[in-house]
Amino acid sequence: MRQVLLLNATYEPLTTLSLRRAVxxxxxxxxxxxHRDGRGAVLHSATRAVDVPSVIRLRRYIKIPYRSRIPLTRAALMRRDDFRCAYCGHRAETIDHVVPRSRGGPHTWENCVASCRACNHRKADRLLEELGWTLRVAPVVPRGAHWRLIGALGGDGDPLWVPYLGQTAA
Incomplete structure (x- = not known):
C-alpha cells in the first residue's frame, strides 16, 4: 500500500500513514x-477529485511524548550501521549480538550490530576476543527525533520526502 509522510504543524516529520488515512x-x-504525488495521480469520487498526496502537514501542533530510548528495530539498526557489516565492511544482511545472547548478552543498541552472513556464521556464539576480531565502529544508541521514522520507512521512502526528513534521508 502507498505510504504518505505526515508532518507536524511545525514541519517536523512524525510518521508515515496509509494513503487512505492521509486522504x-x-x-x-x-x-x-x-507535496503532491510525483506521478500526478488523482483520486475521484462522485463529486470530487483529490490529488494524491505524498506529504501532508497537520493543521494543529501535536505534542510528542518524550522517549528516553529509540526502539531497536531491524530497519533502524541497519540504517544506523549504513547497511555495512561491523566486522568486515561488506554489505550487511543479518543482525549479530556482539556478546552472544547465549552468553548473557542483552538485546540492546550497544550490543547489536549489522553483519554479513559470512561473518555472522563464522562468529557464531563466540566473543570477539576469542576470534581476535574488532568492531569497525562501536555500536551506540542513535539520537534525534528523526529516528522515530526509521522503522516506519523501512528504507522504502518516497524520494519527494528527502527535504522533510533531514538526517534520515542520508
Missing part, C-alpha cells in the same frame, strides 16, 4: 497537502 485527514480538514 481522510485532508478531506476532514485536519491536514493540508504539502
Amino acid at each position: 481522510v485527514l485532508v478531506l476532514r480538514e485536519k491536514a493540508d497537502v504539502v
